[in-house]
Amino acid sequence: MQLTTASAYRRPCTSANGHLQIEMDSLGTFRRYDADETVYCQGGAADYWYRIVDGAARQCTQISDGRRQIMDFLLPGDLFGFDASTRHECSVECVASNTTVARYQRQQMESLMESDPPLARRMREIAFGSIDRLQARMILLGRSRALERVCGFLLELAHRVQVEAEGTVALPMSRYDIADYLAIAVETVSRSLTTLRSERVITFFDARHFRIIDRRALEAHCCR
Amino acid sequence: MQLTTASAYRRPCTSANGHLQIEMDSLGTFRRYDADETVYCQGGAADYWYRIVDGAARQCTQISDGRRQIMDFLLPGDLFGFDASTRHECSVECVASNTTVARYQRQQMESLMESDPPLARRMREIAFGSIDRLQARMILLGRSRALERVCGFLLELAHRVQVEAEGTVALPMSRYDIADYLAIAVETVSRSLTTLRSERVITFFDARHFRIIDRRALEAHCCR
DNA sequence: CGAAGGCTTGATCTCGGTCAAGGCAGGTGG
DNA sequence: CCACCTGCCTTGACCGAGATCAAGCCTTCG
Numbered sequence: 001m002q003l004t005t006a007s008a009y010r011r012p013c014t015s016a017n018g019h020l021q022i023e024m025d026s027l028g029t030f031r032r033y034d035a036d037e038t039v040y041c042q043g044g045a046a047d048y049w050y051r052i053v054d055g056a057a058r059q060c061t062q063i064s065d066g067r068r069q070i071m072d073f074l075l076p077g078d079l080f081g082f083d084a085s086t087r088h089e090c091s092v093e094c095v096a097s098n099t100t101v102a103r104y105q106r107q108q109m110e111s112l113m114e115s116d117p118p119l120a121r122r123m124r125e126i127a128f129g130s131i132d133r134l135q136a137r138m139i140l141l142g143r144s145r146a147l148e149r150v151c152g153f154l155l156e157l158a159h160r161v162q163v164e165a166e167g168t169v170a171l172p173m174s175r176y177d178i179a180d181y182l183a184i185a186v187e188t189v190s191r192s193l194t195t196l197r198s199e200r201v202i203t204f205f206d207a208r209h210f211r212i213i214d215r216r217a218l219e220a221h222c223c224r
Numbered sequence: 225m226q227l228t229t230a231s232a233y234r235r236p237c238t239s240a241n242g243h244l245q246i247e248m249d250s251l252g253t254f255r256r257y258d259a260d261e262t263v264y265c266q267g268g269a270a271d272y273w274y275r276i277v278d279g280a281a282r283q284c285t286q287i288s289d290g291r292r293q294i295m296d297f298l299l300p301g302d303l304f305g306f307d308a309s310t311r312h313e314c315s316v317e318c319v320a321s322n323t324t325v326a327r328y329q330r331q332q333m334e335s336l337m338e339s340d341p342p343l344a345r346r347m348r349e350i351a352f353g354s355i356d357r358l359q360a361r362m363i364l365l366g367r368s369r370a371l372e373r374v375c376g377f378l379l380e381l382a383h384r385v386q387v388e389a390e391g392t393v394a395l396p397m398s399r400y401d402i403a404d405y406l407a408i409a410v411e412t413v414s415r416s417l418t419t420l421r422s423e424r425v426i427t428f429f430d431a432r433h434f435r436i437i438d439r440r441a442l443e444a445h446c447c448r
Numbered sequence: 449c450g451a452a453g454g455c456t457t458g459a460t461c462t463c464g465g466t467c468a469a470g471g472c473a474g475g476t477g478g
Numbered sequence: 479c480c481a482c483c484t485g486c487c488t489t490g491a492c493c494g495a496g497a498t499c500a501a502g503c504c505t506t507c508g
Contacts, residue, residue, distance in 0.1 A: 061363065069363050084353035113348070114341040120348070121338065127351035129308035134358040139285065139293050141366035142407030146496065175455060183366030185497055190456050207455065207505095370464065399487060409465055414488050431472095431487065 024051075024109070028102040039092040039101055040081065046088050048103045050081040055099025056172040059090045060180065070181040073173065075160055079126070081106075096172045141183050144222075149182040150192040151221040154202065158212060171208045248275075248333070252326040263316040263325055264305070270312050272327045274305040279323025280396040283314045284404065294405040297397060299384055303350065305330075320396045365407050368446075373406040374416040375445040378426065382436055395432045 030053065033039065039050065042061060057074040071090055074080055083089055094101075113120040140152055158169050171178075179186040196202050201217045204210050212218060254277065257263065263274065266285060281298040295314055298304055307313055318325075337344040364376055382393050395402075403410040420426050425441045428434050436442060 061359075063363065063367060067367060069367055071359055071362065082352050082355070084349060084356045089356055089359065110345065114345065117338040117341060117344065120341065120344045121334065124337070124344070124348060124351065125308060127348065127355065128306050131306070131351065131354055131358065132308045132313055134355065134362070135285075135295055135313065138295065138358070138362060138365055139287065141362055143287060143291065143293055174453095186454090187456080187498085188496060191496090194456075398485095410486090411466080411488080412464060415464090418488075 024104055024112070025102075027108055027112070028104045030100060030102050033094040033099045033101065035094055035097040035099075037094050037099075039094065040088055042088055042091045044088050046081065046083045046086055047106050048081055049079065049106055049109050050092070050104070051102045052076050052078045052080075053100040053102050055094060055096040057092050057094045057096075057099060057101070058173065058177055058181075059092050061090050068180045069183065070177060073177075073181065082127075095177065146182075146184050146188045147192050147195065148221055149184060150178075150189060150196070151218050153178060153182060154196075154210070154212070155215075155218055155222070164209075167211050168205060168209050169211065171210065175207075248328055248336070249326075251332055251336070252328045254324060254326050257318040257323045257325065259318055259321040259323075261318050261323075263318065264312055266312055266315045268312050270305065270307045270310055271330050272305055273303065273330055273333050274316070274328070275326045276300050276302045276304075277324040277326050279318060279320040281316050281318045281320075281323060281325070282397065282401055282405075283316045285314050292404045293407065294401060297381075297401075297405065306351075319401065370406075370408050370412045371416045371419065372445050373408060374402075374413060374420070375442050377402060377406060378420075378434070378436070379439075379442055379446070388433075391435050392429060392433050393435065395434065399431075 028051070033055075039057060040048075052074045054076055058070050059072045059074060059080060060068050060070045062068055072078075072080075073095070074092065080092060081088070113123055140149055144152070154169075157171070161169060163169055173181075175186050175189050179189045182189065193202075193204075196218075197204060199217070201214045202210050202212055252275070257279075263281060264272075276298045278300055282294050283296045283298060283304060284292050284294045286292055296302075296304075297319070298316065304316060305312070337347055364373055368376070378393075381395070385393060385396075387393055397405075399410050399413050403413045406413065417426075417428075420442075421428060423441070425438045426434050426436055
């Protein structure tokens, strides 16, 4: 289970969350979204916590100059919607069609935490883990080159999503989304992918499906 | 009270932490450090939580290529030392001489949280706040130019530290520290400060003490 | 069939990194 | 007291990674 923000290298989902998941599940309501539908808006009331059940979403902020920063891609199992304030700092929009999201009343969750300290502790650990991952992401954005970022992203994705037959990985998001996630231009994303393809590090089945040929080379490109 | 990581714009310390502070204080031990002394090392056991009582410190990671990233500057009141893992992801070194740090046993703190749910909730809020600030910092590192970063840093600092007579702000850290915090070169930090000085946005008393003349201009330079 | 959106590629320009040098202040030893 | 050294800060010159601008291709959808 993951909190709100991604890192270059997520750890695999631990099964230690079963408890939290089960306690929460009875209190959630489910909803299905189309691609590009909004789950909640930046500035909206932060009255619920959420979890991705199926599909994919992006968590993003609008910057004053019109650009967009994607804070995280949300995949099945990820928890999100926490904010220190009573208003959301980010918007969340679905990337894939038929994305299913579970929603939990914030007040109810808070009460659940108060009455169940081990659960609260688990939640604290998730938050601390999220901070660790955000710090790794800070290094990615602050200290690495475009090609390194793209390699880090591909490895992260391959690690998180269900790998299909023969190691094929689906890219649910567009090049534009990837660019806004890595804080580089679309053209640079495209060029980096072309480079990796021409170096036979990855192959593409089509624009949205790739396979890692040389994982070693991909890892070698990464910073830290 | 602040957690482990800074943002371009911290909110003022709320007095709502009195409770947490008081409960913790009786359990802490204090120690005084010289400039550049290490509080703990990256990779060391994460058995304690800490709080800056007086002075200043930097929380940083070594990157494989030899560069350094400063994750946060720690100032009086800031809590730090949390990690999802049992090992620290970062080192913490003092910046100012005569920096005083309080130390708390992690196990003891965990127990305190378990036995006092409102306290645990407060801790959760601090963690969520920290996540918000890290996200703001991600935008700073990913999406803004050198001059914008420096302006953001100056505003943040002026906001956090005790302002001296006539609005003079002390810079406890070196230009090198600032560079590693903002993920730019020292030369660029120096050039940005020179630009701001020549535009009469700030003045320097000496290299480590400045005053904001035109706050409006400083804010106008900031992204988001 | 045409339009629109996503993806790729090429050409050009710019911000900031890197290299190099010099100024200044504080500390140390003669 | 001065000479020297060292570390911190500033400034200049140059260069390169990546942003931006421009154009064309492909797929999808009405």
